[in-house]
Amino acid sequence: MSEVSLGALDLESLRSFVIVTQLGTLAAAAEQRHRTISAISMQIKRLEERLGTRLLFRGARGVSPTPTGETLLREARELLRQHDNLLARFTGRGLSGKVRFGLPEDYARELVGQVLPEFLATHPDVLLEAVTATSGELTHLLERGELALAVLLDRQNRLRGGEPMWRTAPVWAAAREARIDGEQPLPLALHPVNCPYRALGLEALEAMGRSWYAVFTCTSIHALETAVEAGLAIGILDRQRLTPAMRVLDENDGLPTLIGGEAKLYFGRSIAKDSRPAVEALAALLRERFHQRAPWPGERADNSAFAIRGGASGDRRN
Incomplete structure (x- = not known):
């Protein structure tokens, strides 16, 4: 019985494809791979010809994988990982x-x-x-x-x-026995600016017209959690970080629901x-x-x- 040859995929072209999808543009991939844009483009074209399908959508702001490209991306990552591990194991490098x-x-x-x-x-x-x-x-x-x-x-x-890797689950966290006075400004324990949960919580409070003030501001997550457990202030934590000394506050406490992100x-x-x-x-x-x-x-x-x-x-x- 004769052997049927289906050809082979070029590993370096696969590496370029993976990097193009990660960075979103041929120019960025070319810079990373120390090649010209035309060389990267030719590698992608050869892959598409070899597989007989379109792998990338091309637009004014860059490129993104087609549904077939998404499938190839997952398979290519695993193939390259196995290849690199195999090479390292047998060469000792x-x-x-x-x-x-x-x-x-x-x-x-x-x-x-x-x-x-x-x-x-x-x-x-x-x-x-x-x-x-x-x-x-x-x-x-x-x-x-x-x-x-x-x-x-x-x-x-x-x-x-x-x-995208995983979804976040932000919640309002208070000491177990804390009670909220809806007529008073909300005492908060916050991180400084550039913290996603800080921005999320303050935007939600401002949208409902709820006043607040910062009782405690710090860069340490451990110190912030301690302030919440002690009843000093309300914090914004991932649900999985709550301790037995804390409870979640919600609409029943007059606080808006916090929408998770990625x-x-x-x-x-x-x-x-x-x-x-x-x-x-x-x-x-x-x-x-x-x-x-x-x-x-x-x-x-x-x-x-x-x-x-x-x-x-x-x-x-x-």
Whole structure:
């Protein structure tokens, strides 16, 4: 019986396709891959010809994957991950380079405990630096080229695109025995500006004409939670962070419902060529663990300020 050849997909073209969909433009992908725009365009064209289908929608603001392109994107990521792991295992050359990863403090313990140790165990030659900050501050770092990868909440974040990871669940949190006087301004415990939950809560209060004042303002999520537990003020927390000493406030307490948003994964625009495979590997692990599933374990998360291999630590939320 004769062997039927279906041809082969070029791995480098697949890498370019994945990066184009991540960054949203051929120009950005060309810069990342150190190639010309025409070279990237030709790789995408050859993929489309090989597969006999259109992979990208092209518009004035950039490109986005077609439904078929979305399917290929998922498969290509897994294929490239397996290829890189296989090559590293047989050649003895694992991933290297530096990955500076930004994340909101609310999720620091979960991401550190569930993902980063596994990543470093698999890729011990990678220099991983984790940074916690508000989503607004992380946005600034991405724009300045100071982060290779980041998880951001979709408020206080002006960046376009991003890969949706999980939904957030913000609620009004008060001490267990707290009672709210609807005739008095609402006492709040808040983080400074650039915090998504702060913006969400204040906009909701202003929309209903409810007056408020800040009793306690800090950058530490742990200190804010302590202020809420002590009955000093009302806070805005993810539902999973509530402790037995807290309760949720809702319409029965005269407060508006808070609408959840999304945590999204973003790539930096200035990633060194030798670090790109490591950045892709960490992104793949994050998708595997947290796509459409918030990273909360069965137990409550505590505040976490940390540094990994010289990474910057922080004590900021969201």
